[in-house]
Amino acid sequence: MSETMTYEGATARLEAIIKRLDSGEAGLRETLDLCQEGRGLVEFCAGELDAVGKGLEELRLDELVARLEQRPPA
Amino acid sequence: MSVQPRPEGIAGSSLAGPFPVGAYAEKLREELRKRARVQLFGEVWNFRASKAKIYFELRDGDGAVPCSMWRNDFERLGLQLGSFTDGCQVVVAGGPGYYPGSRTSSPSFSFDVSGLRIAGDGDLLAQMEALRRALGAAGLFEPQRRLPRPALPRCIGVVTGEGGKARDDVLAGLRRRGWAGRLVWAFAPVQDRHAAPRITQALQDLAAVEEVEVVIVARGGGSLADLFAFCDETLCRTVAMLRVPVVASVGHHTDRTLIDDVAAVSCSTPTHAAEAAVPTHPVEARAALARCAASLQTHGRRAVVTRARHLAALSRAPAQAIARHRVALHQRLKELRAATRRRVVDDRERVTRRAGALQRKAGAAAGAQDRARRTALDSLAAALAAHDPERTVARGYAIVDDGAGAIVTSAEQARALGDVRLFFADGPADAKIINKREGSS
Numbered sequence: 427m428s429e430t431m432t433y434e435g436a437t438a439r440l441e442a443i444i445k446r447l448d449s450g451e452a453g454l455r456e457t458l459d460l461c462q463e464g465r466g467l468v469e470f471c472a473g474e475l476d477a478v479g480k481g482l483e484e485l486r487l488d489e490l491v492a493r494l495e496q497r498p499p500a
Numbered sequence: 501m502s503v504q505p506r507p508e509g510i511a512g513s514s515l516a517g518p519f520p521v522g523a524y525a526e527k528l529r530e531e532l533r534k535r536a537r538v539q540l541f542g543e544v545w546n547f548r549a550s551k552a553k554i555y556f557e558l559r560d561g562d563g564a565v566p567c568s569m570w571r572n573d574f575e576r577l578g579l580q581l582g583s584f585t586d587g588c589q590v591v592v593a594g595g596p597g598y599y600p601g602s603r604t605s606s607p608s609f610s611f612d613v614s615g616l617r618i619a620g621d622g623d624l625l626a627q628m629e630a631l632r633r634a635l636g637a638a639g640l641f642e643p644q645r646r647l648p649r650p651a652l653p654r655c656i657g658v659v660t661g662e663g664g665k666a667r668d669d670v671l672a673g674l675r676r677r678g679w680a681g682r683l684v685w686a687f688a689p690v691q692d693r694h695a696a697p698r699i700t701q702a703l704q705d706l707a708a709v710e711e712v713e714v715v716i717v718a719r720g721g722g723s724l725a726d727l728f729a730f731c732d733e734t735l736c737r738t739v740a741m742l743r744v745p746v747v748a749s750v751g752h753h754t755d756r757t758l759i760d761d762v763a764a765v766s767c768s769t770p771t772h773a774a775e776a777a778v779p780t781h782p783v784e785a786r787a788a789l790a791r792c793a794a795s796l797q798t799h800g801r802r803a804v805v806t807r808a809r810h811l812a813a814l815s816r817a818p819a820q821a822i823a824r825h826r827v828a829l830h831q832r833l834k835e836l837r838a839a840t841r842r843r844v845v846d847d848r849e850r851v852t853r854r855a856g857a858l859q860r861k862a863g864a865a866a867g868a869q870d871r872a873r874r875t876a877l878d879s880l881a882a883a884l885a886a887h888d889p890e891r892t893v894a895r896g897y898a899i900v901d902d903g904a905g906a907i908v909t910s911a912e913q914a915r916a917l918g919d920v921r922l923f924f925a926d927g928p929a930d931a932k933i934i935n936k937r938e939g940s941s
Contacts, residue, residue, distance in 0.1 A: 433780065434651035440792050447799040454803055461800035468793045475786050477654050478681035478778075482674070487657070487686040487705055494709065 433474045440467045525600030525607060532609075537595040540565065540611070541619060544588045545725040549581055556584070558592060558611070559725060561627075567592060569613035577616060584618075586725065587625035591617045628731050632758055635733075640740035644764040647745045651780040653713035655682040657706035657744075659699055662687035666718040666749070666770040673774025678783040684712060690719040696732035703735075707742045714745050714777045717759060718770035721752045730757035739763055749773035890925065899923040903930070 443464045446452055452460060485493075509518050542558040542565075549555070554574050557564045569592075593615035601607030635641065656674075660666045667685075674683070686702035689695045699717070706712050717739075719727065729735070730750045739746050740762040748763035749770045760766035767773040885891060889899055900908040903921045908914050914933050922929045 432650065437651070437780075437785075444792060444795050447795070452803075454807055457799060457803040461796050461803075464792070464796040468789055468796065471785070471789050474652050474654075475782050475789065478652055478679050479782055479786075480680060482671075482680040483682045485682065485684050487684055487702070487709070490684050490709060491705075494711075 431470060433471060436467045436470050436474075440464055440471070443467070522600065525598070529598040529600055532596040532598045535596055537593070537614075539591055539593045539615075541589065541591045543586075543625070544584050544590055545586050547584045547586065547588075554581070555610070557725070558590070564725075566608075566610045567594075567613050568597075568610040569594075569616065573614060574616065579616065579618070589619040591619050628728075628758065631731065631733055631736075632761060635736055635740070635758065635762060640737060641761050643740050644742070644746060644762060647743075647764055649745045649764060649779065650713045652782070652785070653681065653778060655684065655709075655711045655713055656777050657684045657686060657709070657712040657715040658718065659686045659688055659702045659706065659715065660718040660770070661690040664690065664718075664720055666690075666720045669720075669770035670716060670718050670774045673771035674778065676771070677775050677778045677781055679774075679778045680782075682711070684709070691722065691726050691729060695729035696735045699729065700732070700735045700738045703738060703742060703746070707744050712744060714747065715742070716747045716749070716770070716773045716777050717763070718749045718773055719751065720770070727751045727757050730759040732758075735759065736762045747773045747777045893923065894925045900931075 443460045447457060447460055447464075506520075507518060509515075540558055542560045545557045545559050545564070547554070547556040549571065551571070553571055554569050556567050558567050592611070592613045594611055594613040597610055597612035599608045599610075656679075658667075658670055660670065662685075671683075674680075684706065686706050688698040688702045690699065703715060703717070706715050717730075719730070727750055730748075736758045739748075739759055745764035746759075746762075747765045747767060748757075748759045749767040749772065750757045750759055752768070756766075765773075765776045767776050889897075893899060900914060900920050900922055902908055902913075902917050903919060908917065908920055914920050915935065918933050920931050920933065922931050
């Protein structure tokens with residue numbers, strides 16, 4: 427999965443894959459490849475949804491800045 | 501009026517008093533009434549009417565004066581309530597008034613208006629429209645709209661008043677959306693002369709935090725004058741140049757401040773702004789994702805299973821072909837046997853029919869021949885009977901032989917023999933010829 431993948435990009439690609447599969451025009455090899463790619467996209471999107479479903483975290487801006495400043499440099 | 505004992509004053513103070521507040525308020529009213537009656541001009545804001553009076557604020561860029569006017573005086577001028585809109589330019593005549601209040605009512609100051617004239621649209625509105633045109637001409641309405649907005653931001657920044665209802669509305673909107681990520685509050689005053697720089701600073705600070713993906717600017721309803729901080733030029737230029745999309749919700753949907761024009765999205769309420777900041781509904785998206793996963797699984801399984809079945813069918817083909825042919829052959833054999841049986845039966849019936857016919861024909865033919873033969877036989881019998889020697893003998897004739905069986909048919913033979921045998925109808929009788937032929941004896 428690409429590092430720059432976004433949720434909207436992933437869902438758009440997923441829709442295209444489902445559409446291609448629904449068309450019935452894909453051969454066996456292409457179908458299996460698309461299914462594998464689609465499963466990866468589903469996993470990515472599920473992760474994104476999990477990230478905004480764990481619980482609302484409220485911070486003041488200064489709290490966030492302080493927290494970020496404490497984070498060791500990458 | 502109750503008379504209260506006068507308390508001690510503030511120690512060390514050189515000021516007169518303390519005086520009763522009611523007396524001071526009354527004195528203040530008298531003093532204000534002594535001030536000169538004048539004419540003022542400015543823009544009408546927050547116009548409202550009760551049964552007895554109308555109220556509004558008279559403003560310009562430097563200050564404001566609350567005004568009130570008896571409704572009778574207002575209507576006597578031939579003016580309509582609907583002819584006043586925020587920003588309307590008027591000239592008023594009158595003087596300052598002060599209502600001292602009472603134990604149960606609040607004091608208030610207002611400029612008591614006795615005369616009023618509408619002078620045209622207000623400068624503040626005109627300035628705002630001029631700034632709107634300038635921002636538009638500078639292309640500042642476009643940059644925010646071109647920014648990609650994340651469908652599912654993990655971190656949202658919010659600029660709003662700390663104690664305002666807008667804060668609760670934003671939270672309610674996010675919860676209604678089913679969003680539960682990281683929310684960063686940047687509180688700022690949203691209504692006074694200090695508001696615009698503080699809001700600008702808060703926006704810049706939020707945009708400087710890398711993980712903030714979208715910013716909501718929210719303020720509840722109020723008069724357009726109350727919302728003027730959001731028409732500040734510096735604020736609007738800052739919003740237009742931010743790296744993150746800004747979702748604005750300022751005032752009611754009827755108000756349109758300049759930040760609404762430069763923001764990526766303009767919403768009518770803070771609740772809607774929260775929903776617009778999260779275009780994807782997480783709960784619905786999760787359901788859609790589950791459908792996608794199921795669809796992928798179905799397609800993958802079907803692709804393999806279908807082809808596996810096809811291969812299995814192909815591998816079974818020879819045996820199936822033989823079995824099919826065997827069944828067909830067996831069927832044909834049965835048909836052949838049945839046909840043969842039918843043929844035999846038919847032929848037998850046909851032969852039987854023909855034999856019967858022939859028999860009938862033969863019978864018919866045989867009868868005719870028999871009759872003919874019988875007739876012929878009868879004729880022959882009759883002829884034979886006619887020549888039968890026994891019948892001749894029966895009629896009295898006798899057959900003569902020589903005793904050895906040879907028939908004697910002439911007298912000469914008889915005489916030559918001398919002894920002959922006569923055969924009569926009832927039997928033979930030997931005879932002797934007595935007149936033998938002369939010379940023969």
